[in-house]
Amino acid sequence: MRPLKYPLLVVMTLAGLSSPVLAEDTIDVAAPFEIQSAEPSTSGHIFLRMGITETLVDADPDGTLLAGLATAWNVSEDGLTWRFDLREGVLFHDGTDLTPEAVANALDIARAKPGPIATLPISAIAAETGVVTITLTEPQSALPAYLAESRTQILAPAAYGPDGQAVAVIGTGPYAITDLRPPLSLHATAFxxxxxxxxxxxxxxxxxxxRVETRALLAESGDADFVFNLDPASVTRLAQSAAVQVLSVAIPRTLMLKVNSAHPFFDTVEARQALSLAIDSAGIAQAVLRYPDGADQLFPPAMGGWHNPDLEPLHYDAEAARELLADLGWEPGADGILTRNGQRFALTLTTYPDRPELPLVAAVLEQQLRGVGIEVTINSTNSSEIPSGHQAGTLELGLIARNFALIPDPIGTVLSDFAPGGDWGAMGWHNDEIVELAQTLARGEGGDAERARITTILQTELPVIPVAWYQQTLAVRAGFEGAVIDPWERDFGLPAMRLVK
Structure with missing residues (x-):
């Protein structure tokens, strides 16, 4: 795999400015994600980011895999047997040893639940002396990257109930939980x-x-030290404040429109192309998100070989959109909304406020699509409505922020989303060629040519429509140094933060 390339992580300091009095022994984090329970499959990303749990494999900002709880790994010549050497002298927070049996138990429980590891062709996970062995039925070169994903975090055997659901968060990280109060809070102390x-x-x-407005006020007032995920307006305001440092970095995440390709309004390539032509992504990026450019293909330039500079860029052309829709039999009604066979071109666009920019972008999309005769009703609700609507077949349009770094090898997410398509990816759409190409890459075969062909198919058929490439932002209280943004969104980096003396 070609490593992903990102800008250097910038740590901003406010030299020469007076700092507020800080509590030297606590970092207060505010973020939009609720803690559903102790269960890794639902809230594991929070525990991993907070430094409470760890995975077998880690990743640096460039996507290079690093040792985690496993210090090394190797694979047999046939690609079917992987051996992971475990780090010695590791203790769980309950004082028990990290053993091969405990790791195998945690991974077996993880693969029995929804998540990327459940999609892998694993036939057995076995514990040996100092080693965990994973046997596959077919080669998967990205297996170590899957083991860096948050849902594969390793918990102590005592963390699980009889049904395999986690009832406590007993990890191996630098911080151990002392108080967990779902859905809103936790406290942890150095282990x-x-x-x-x-x-x-x-x-x-x-x-x-x-509420992003509340998070911004917490940053501004000093009531939170580390505030994650801010909207553009708050970033602009906080950047002028001496009370905080604002950090921003490009990340492998794309704001995109998830289209139900099985819906009779979108079951042709031409209909989805018209939808894309109706969207002024550059205008949205600049006016709403304060980003320099919109997305003219699915994968951002930071994603190395997955970004294809040879693709014809997606672009805004409302008149061309109207012509395509007319060719499909749609005619304007008295109020300007298109009709065909007695049906209005009226749809529900589902999104969620966890990411504060999404409802703002949805409101602009509503106006842009109305400009070509498509009526959109916005449903801003829980993010869980996206996958549940996908599974039920009721989702029409979804505005989402898709993270291609859930696994530090994009092939894992590509497989999940498009081959054959998980509940955050393509809906009502299937392409045999993409399945074959993605599986070839997953086996460790192929390379740039296969990636380029996948991107060409996605650009042509548009099962999802890119709107903007993401930048992640956070605010850190002045007086702290060492804060960075992890492009993979795995780690808040709290253990490295310290007060400026």
Whole structure:
């Protein structure tokens, strides 16, 4: 795999400015994600980011895989047997040893639940002396990258109930939970027996704060030290404040329109192309998101070989959209909304406020699509409505922020979304060629030519329509140094943060 390339992570400091009085032993984090439970399959991303849990494999900002709880790994010549050497001297937060049996147990439980690891052709996970062996029925070169995904975090055997659901978060990370109060908060303190370096700040708290305006006020007032995921207006305001440092970095995430290709309005390539032509993505990026450019293909330039510079860029052309729709039999009604065979071109666009920019973009899309005769009703609701609507077949349009870095090898997400298509990816659409190409890449065969062909198919058939490439932003209270943004969104980096002396 060609490593992904990202801009350097910038740590901003406010030299020469007076700092507020800070509590030296606590970092208070505010983010939009609710803690549903102790279960890794639903809230594991929070525990991993907070430094409470760890995975067998880690990843650096360029996507290069690093040792985690496994110090090394190797695969047999036939690609079917992987051996992961476990780090010695690691303790769980309950004082028990990290053993091969405990790791195999956690991975077996993880693959029995929804998540990327459940899609892998694993026939057995076995514990040996100092080693965990994973046997596959067909080669998967990206297996180590899958084991860096948050739902494969390793918990102690005592963390699980009889049904395999986690009832406690007993990890191996630098912080151990002392108080967990779903859905809104947790407190953790430095784990004295951590195998690695001790954190500079001994306590961390997490608060789930859904409203972005509230998170911005917490940053501005100093009531939160680390505020994750801000809207463009808040970023502009906070950047002028001496009370915080604002960090931003391009990440492998795309804001896109998920289209139900089985819907009679979108069951042709021409209909989806018309929808894409009706969207002024550059205008949305610049006016709403304050990004320099919109997305003219699915994968952003930061994604190395997955970004295809040879593709004909997607572009805005409302008149061409109207012509395509007319060719499909749609005619304007008295109020300007298209009709065909007595049906109005009226749809529901589902999105969610966890990412504050999504409802703003949805409102602009509503106006842009009305301009070509498509009536859109916005349903801003829980993010879980996207996959549930996909599974039920009721979702018509979904505006989502798709993270292609859930697994530090994009082939994992590509397989999930398009071959044959998970509940965050293509809906009502299937392409045999993409399935074959993606499986070839997953086996460790092929390369740039296969990636380029996949991107060409997606650009032509548009099962999803890209709108903007993402930048992640956060605010850190002035007086702290060492804060960075992880492009893979796996880690808040709290153990490395310290107060400026």
């Amino acid at each position: 004295a027996d951590y195998w690695g370096a001790q954190p500079h700040v001994s306590n961390v708290t997490y608060s789930a704060v859904s």
